[in-house]
Amino acid sequence: MQSQTAEPLSGIAKKLIQDNIITLSQAKEYCQTARQQKTSLVRYLVINDIADQLAVATAVAEEFSTPLFDIDAINHHTLPKDIINHRLIIEHQFMPLYQRGNRLFIAVSDPSNLRAQEEIKFHTGLVTETVLVEHKKLEQAIKQHLEQDNSFNQQLTALEGSNLADFDIEVIDEEKDEVDQDTEQPIDETPIVRFINKVLIDAITQGASDIHFEPYENHYRIRFRTDGILKEINRPPISLAPRLAARIKVMSQMDISERRLPQDGRIKMKLSKTRAIDFRVNALPTLYGEKIVLRILDPSSANMGIDKLGYEDDQKKLYLEALQSSQGLILVTGPTGSGKTVSLYSGLNILNEDKRNISSAEDPVEINMEGINQVHVSNKIGLTFAETLRAFLRQDPDVIMVGEIRDLETAEIAIKAAQTGHLVMSTLHTNSAADTITRLLSMGIPSYNVATALSLVIAQRLARRLCEHCSKTAYVTEHSLREQGFSASQIHTANIKEAVGCPKCIDGYKGRLGIYEVVKITPELQHIIMSDGNAITLAEAANKIGYPNLRQSALHKAALGLTSLEEINRVI
Numbered sequence: 001m002q003s004q005t006a007e008p009l010s011g012i013a014k015k016l017i018q019d020n021i022i023t024l025s026q027a028k029e030y031c032q033t034a035r036q037q038k039t040s041l042v043r044y045l046v047i048n049d050i051a052d053q054l055a056v057a058t059a060v061a062e063e064f065s066t067p068l069f070d071i072d073a074i075n076h077h078t079l080p081k082d083i084i085n086h087r088l089i090i091e092h093q094f095m096p097l098y099q100r101g102n103r104l105f106i107a108v109s110d111p112s113n114l115r116a117q118e119e120i121k122f123h124t125g126l127v128t129e130t131v132l133v134e135h136k137k138l139e140q141a142i143k144q145h146l147e148q149d150n151s152f153n154q155q156l157t158a159l160e161g162s163n164l165a166d167f168d169i170e171v172i173d174e175e176k177d178e179v180d181q182d183t184e185q186p187i188d189e190t191p192i193v194r195f196i197n198k199v200l201i202d203a204i205t206q207g208a209s210d211i212h213f214e215p216y217e218n219h220y221r222i223r224f225r226t227d228g229i230l231k232e233i234n235r236p237p238i239s240l241a242p243r244l245a246a247r248i249k250v251m252s253q254m255d256i257s258e259r260r261l262p263q264d265g266r267i268k269m270k271l272s273k274t275r276a277i278d279f280r281v282n283a284l285p286t287l288y289g290e291k292i293v294l295r296i297l298d299p300s301s302a303n304m305g306i307d308k309l310g311y312e313d314d315q316k317k318l319y320l321e322a323l324q325s326s327q328g329l330i331l332v333t334g335p336t337g338s339g340k341t342v343s344l345y346s347g348l349n350i351l352n353e354d355k356r357n358i359s360s361a362e363d364p365v366e367i368n369m370e371g372i373n374q375v376h377v378s379n380k381i382g383l384t385f386a387e388t389l390r391a392f393l394r395q396d397p398d399v400i401m402v403g404e405i406r407d408l409e410t411a412e413i414a415i416k417a418a419q420t421g422h423l424v425m426s427t428l429h430t431n432s433a434a435d436t437i438t439r440l441l442s443m444g445i446p447s448y449n450v451a452t453a454l455s456l457v458i459a460q461r462l463a464r465r466l467c468e469h470c471s472k473t474a475y476v477t478e479h480s481l482r483e484q485g486f487s488a489s490q491i492h493t494a495n496i497k498e499a500v501g502c503p504k505c506i507d508g509y510k511g512r513l514g515i516y517e518v519v520k521i522t523p524e525l526q527h528i529i530m531s532d533g534n535a536i537t538l539a540e541a542a543n544k545i546g547y548p549n550l551r552q553s554a555l556h557k558a559a560l561g562l563t564s565l566e567e568i569n570r571v572i
Helices: 011-018 024-036 041-047 053-063 086-092 114-124 135-150 152-159 191-205 238-251 299-303 313-323 340-351 385-392 408-419 433-443 447-453 478-484 488-493 523-530 535-545 550-559 565-571
Strands: 094-100 103-108 127-132 168-171 208-215 220-226 229-234 263-270 276-286 289-297 328-333 358-362 373-376 399-402 423-428 454-466 509-520
Touching: 011 024, 011 041, 011 053, 024 041, 041 053, 041 135, 053 127, 053 135, 086 094, 086 114, 086 135, 094 135, 103 114, 103 135, 114 127, 191 208, 191 220, 191 229, 191 238, 191 263, 191 289, 208 238, 220 238, 238 263, 238 276, 238 289, 276 299, 313 328, 313 340, 313 454, 313 509, 328 340, 328 408, 328 433, 340 358, 340 399, 340 423, 340 454, 358 385, 385 399, 385 408, 399 408, 408 423, 408 433, 408 447, 423 433, 433 447, 433 454, 433 509, 433 535, 447 454, 447 523, 454 550, 454 565, 478 488, 488 550, 509 550, 509 565, 523 535, 550 565
Parallel strands: 103 127, 328 423, 328 454, 358 373, 358 399, 399 423
Antiparallel strands: 094 103, 168 263, 208 220, 208 289, 220 229, 263 276, 276 289, 454 509
16 A cells, blocks of 8 residues: 655645534545645635635635725726736736836735746836636636726727716806707717716716816826826827817816817716716817817815815814804915815805805806805906806805915905904915915005904815724834924824825725814904004914914824825925
């Protein structure tokens, strides 16, 4: 009788036995067969469908301390392109998910295949991080990924069977009369039209704020701005650039024959009978064709509620108190994309009651609000902010909202209205609360009028929120924290975290949070304003009163582990 020396079972074999997925005798048999076929036990089991795929994947995930990932949740358009040769993907059965720095996250069904990871590292120069996926699901995802990556025409063909007809694309022409506005434009079913519709829907579902269609000399790309950062989502063939631009221009009622001058338009997408999304569209002639940018205007953002905006309790109290005043000027300041409009609309939403007459002048009207008299300012026909404000004052207003104070005339009328029994709200493009006050003075408003009319200034930024699933504690020395501006008490209690990146967030961040400097104009600050104090003097006085500046508010958010030091240094 011939005897054989039994080789010891591997760790994963023991784990599979322990979890009652296979028996001891089966483990010995399968291990021997796998060795003969020069493959791993895991791969042998899943390829031959010997054991339950989810059970095997769960056991492997636990044994290798690798997260189990639901690959059905990924968006194939956001996967990294041109990083790895398709031959490698097919040979080693893995899929690239996303890249963060020098790390490439890949989906595998067998993390014991270290040779594959080494080969990927050799070809890409990137360190691989693995997540685990059930074998059959991974096979299907790889097939779908390669098919979509092979040809843009295949993407268009795939849309033929999609159910985009559930969404109604309605074009708005603000120059037409009401009868024309009620006439719906039929949906074109051509592949290009359906592709554009899908891009718009994807942007909404991914929470994007802007969509960029960009032609270049040798390629064309589409990018979404999500959480303040632009990310490429697709690269259609450059030959389709004119057709894509023409379709968007038709939808937004632009002149498709005009390719030399910038144009503005608007699109409305009905998602359901009760919800619609507006897109503000701008076409700009560039060296290689028309670049088109769509700003997504979601009316639901006006109903977020002040509690969801990220104000600290003291800051929220100051804002609410100012909103309940019968008169005064509230200014919200910050750069483009800092959330000023949402802050204003949230305030208007609180004030929007039957007992008040509220009017707003905007360029353009970004979010339609029931119960508010909204006017779309148009300089082309002479309907300026100043002219609209004068008309408001003859309309028995309680609350007036001005989209932006751009010139002395508008500022003077807003100040006058705030001094004569009206609550006025508006925005300015300045960096801080103190800069806002000095901007009004430099525009030519007398210091006495600024001091008596201005009641509250809110300076703000938006920072990306750390992903709660993968962020980790960051090691930062006391010296570094002190240099960043943390106080002694904060240094000893701060929970500083950093972005990592995982399948749920891709890049370590998910969502955004507001950072605010809220300054009430107290008698002390009024005195400094009337004494023509500069921005530094005003900022120091506000801080002394107890109003944290933007940097201090941002450090507080970082100390709570809500965002990273890297992020607050980016936005402030």
